[in-house]
Amino acid sequence: MTNEKKTITNRDVPAIYPVKTKIQVSVIFFVVLAIYLTSMTWTQSQMAGGFTGALGNMFNVMVKFFPPNTAVIPAVWGPMVETIQMAIIATTVAAILTVPLALLAAENVTTNKPLYLITRTFLNILRTIPDLVLAVIFVGLFGIGLFPGILALIIFSLGILAKLISETIEAVDMNPMEAMRASGANVFQMIWYALIPQVLPQYVSLVLYVFEINIRASVVLGLVGAGGIGLILNQQLGFYNYPNAMMIIIIIFIVVIAIEYISTKIREALI
Amino acid sequence: MIQFKDVDLVYPNGTVGLKNVNLTINDGEFVVVVGLSGAGKSTLIRSINRLVTPTSGELLVDNEDILKYRGSDLRKLRTKTGMIFQNYNLVKRSSVIKNVLAGRLGHTGTLRSIFNAYKKEDVGLAYESLKRVNIAEKIYNRADELSGGQQQRVSIARVLTQQPKYILADEPVASLDPPTSHQVMTYLRKINKEDNLTTIVNLHFIDMAMEYADRIIGMRAGEVVFDGPVSEVTEKTFEEIYGRSIREDDLRGGADQS
Ligand SMILES: Nc1ncnc2c1ncn2[C@@H]1O[C@H](COP(=O)(O)OP(=O)(O)O)[C@@H](O)[C@H]1O
Numbered sequence: 192m193t194n195e196k197k198t199i200t201n202r203d204v205p206a207i208y209p210v211k212t213k214i215q216v217s218v219i220f221f222v223v224l225a226i227y228l229t230s231m232t233w234t235q236s237q238m239a240g241g242f243t244g245a246l247g248n249m250f251n252v253m254v255k256f257f258p259p260n261t262a263v264i265p266a267v268w269g270p271m272v273e274t275i276q277m278a279i280i281a282t283t284v285a286a287i288l289t290v291p292l293a294l295l296a297a298e299n300v301t302t303n304k305p306l307y308l309i310t311r312t313f314l315n316i317l318r319t320i321p322d323l324v325l326a327v328i329f330v331g332l333f334g335i336g337l338f339p340g341i342l343a344l345i346i347f348s349l350g351i352l353a354k355l356i357s358e359t360i361e362a363v364d365m366n367p368m369e370a371m372r373a374s375g376a377n378v379f380q381m382i383w384y385a386l387i388p389q390v391l392p393q394y395v396s397l398v399l400y401v402f403e404i405n406i407r408a409s410v411v412l413g414l415v416g417a418g419g420i421g422l423i424l425n426q427q428l429g430f431y432n433y434p435n436a437m438m439i440i441i442i443i444f445i446v447v448i449a450i451e452y453i454s455t456k457i458r459e460a461l462i
Numbered sequence: 463m464i465q466f467k468d469v470d471l472v473y474p475n476g477t478v479g480l481k482n483v484n485l486t487i488n489d490g491e492f493v494v495v496v497g498l499s500g501a502g503k504s505t506l507i508r509s510i511n512r513l514v515t516p517t518s519g520e521l522l523v524d525n526e527d528i529l530k531y532r533g534s535d536l537r538k539l540r541t542k543t544g545m546i547f548q549n550y551n552l553v554k555r556s557s558v559i560k561n562v563l564a565g566r567l568g569h570t571g572t573l574r575s576i577f578n579a580y581k582k583e584d585v586g587l588a589y590e591s592l593k594r595v596n597i598a599e600k601i602y603n604r605a606d607e608l609s610g611g612q613q614q615r616v617s618i619a620r621v622l623t624q625q626p627k628y629i630l631a632d633e634p635v636a637s638l639d640p641p642t643s644h645q646v647m648t649y650l651r652k653i654n655k656e657d658n659l660t661t662i663v664n665l666h667f668i669d670m671a672m673e674y675a676d677r678i679i680g681m682r683a684g685e686v687v688f689d690g691p692v693s694e695v696t697e698k699t700f701e702e703i704y705g706r707s708i709r710e711d712d713l714r715g716g717a718d719q720s
């Protein structure tokens with residue numbers, strides 16, 4: 192009796208995923224696993240001596256970095272501030288330029304389909320260019336210094352910011368916009384009174400987030416000649432002056448952590 | 463005065479929203495439009511402020527055909543027609559007073575409104591409107607801190623601040639419980655009497671229609687199938703409008719509780 196009941200329940204309960212999906216997922220899983228395994232063994236054989244050899248070599252280099260040279264602190268302070276300024280200027284410009292772009296790339300605001308698609312495509316293309324490539328191109332065009340770095344960061348952060356903010360705009364409650372249109376408001380008033388209050392906290396949070404990314408990116412960009420602390424770090428490494436380089440890395444580490452901490456606290460308070 | 467003359471509306475996908483509608487709504491009337499869901503009540507009301515545009519016929523508001531309106535003419539028409547929605551349509555993150563002041567946007571220049579530089583008398587008017595619906599004590603609360611009934615009262619205050627000539631209310635009580643529904647309808651009725659504001663309300667509760675309307679318009683499949691004073695309306699009339707017998711859920715109930 193109980194046995195019979197059990198079989199019936201078993202038969203009555205359908206699987207959550209259809210069999211076809213299960214097979215597809217399994218196949219994809221094994222293909223990915225296979226790719227991982229082959230690429231792992233391939234990399235191993237390419238590295239002379241494999242992992243163990245690499246680790247030993249790394250240890251030998253690491254020792255040369257210690258102790259860090261604290262005497263360079265006063266000298267690197269200026270470039271560090273330059274790096275931060277680079278990130279601030281780039282983030283600010285990007286935050287301003289983002290507003291029209293994000294509005295044009297939001298389907299619920301830009302009802303003109305071609306205009307929306309053109310903006311979307313433009314932003315997608317922007318985001319496919321890595322920041323380092325941008326920096327190399329601009330350093331080539333304008334020479335070594337802060338300006339090419341700032342330009343690269345602006346374009347890089349514009350791609351991320353406009354995309355994320357246009358998605359925030361697409362998720363807003365459209366009802367108040369309709370109410371304002373029905374009361375005779377024009378498009379600017381609708382955006383200002385119904386849209387901005389809904390996206391402002393997200394906007395500020397995302398700008399701060401992009402600022403954090405820009406601080407780290409501006410260090411890296413300096414390595415390819417785009418000014419700031421990255422440039423100094425690159426020089427010191429080039430001169431094999433490892434204790435100086437180590438001190439610079441520690442300073443960068445502390446500054447990045449401090450800025451991230453403050454920015455995270457502000458973002459938490461906003462949302 | 464609002465006049466529909468042979469108005470048809472076919473949506474781009476081919477759905478018929480309005481079919482050969484002929485109506486005259488006189489100043490100061492309190493009209494309730496009834497009909498099943500999908501009958502075309504919203505389409506009728508939203509044609510008047512051109513949130514949707516009829517595809518043929520003439521629609522006269524104060525003796526001007528509004529179907530040709532574009533741009534600033536359209537905005538001027540909309541400042542004349544205040545709208546109340548089922549979901550209140552407030553900016554939830556903004557304060558009550560800011561929401562109510564938004565009713566003045568159509569009367570305010572873009573620059574002035576962007577700098578929040580509302581005229582003193584506009585702010586006074588907004589506060590006065592809040593007092594009229596007994597919610598002035600919530601002036602600085604965020605809209606989403608209020609209950610549904612309170613939010614709908616704020617949206618009525620917003621419409622009052624707009625100082626329109628017509629009020630269009632699309633299912634204003636559909637999201638509210640019976641006592642709150644009666645409260646909201648009572649405010650709409652009171653404003654209609656005090657300010658002589660022509661009011662058109664979509665409802666699907668027949669007991670509420672009977673209680674508050676001067677005149678009832680019945681719609682079915684985009685057509686006006688009944689139009690007459692409340693005194694001429696019986697249960698049979700509703701059965702004809704709805705095309706079926708009356709059920710429990712066609713009634714809001716709770717009339718004695720208000
Ligand atoms: N934007 C639209 N596009 C296409 N069809 C619509 C649109 N809005 C409403 N309709 C259709 O028009 C008819 C009337 O709708 P509506 O006026 O909203 O009725 P009601 O308010 O009485 O429920 C319905 O069949 C509805 O599906």
Ligand SMILES: [Mg+2]
Pocket residue numbers: 500503504505632633
């Ligand atoms: Mg409707």
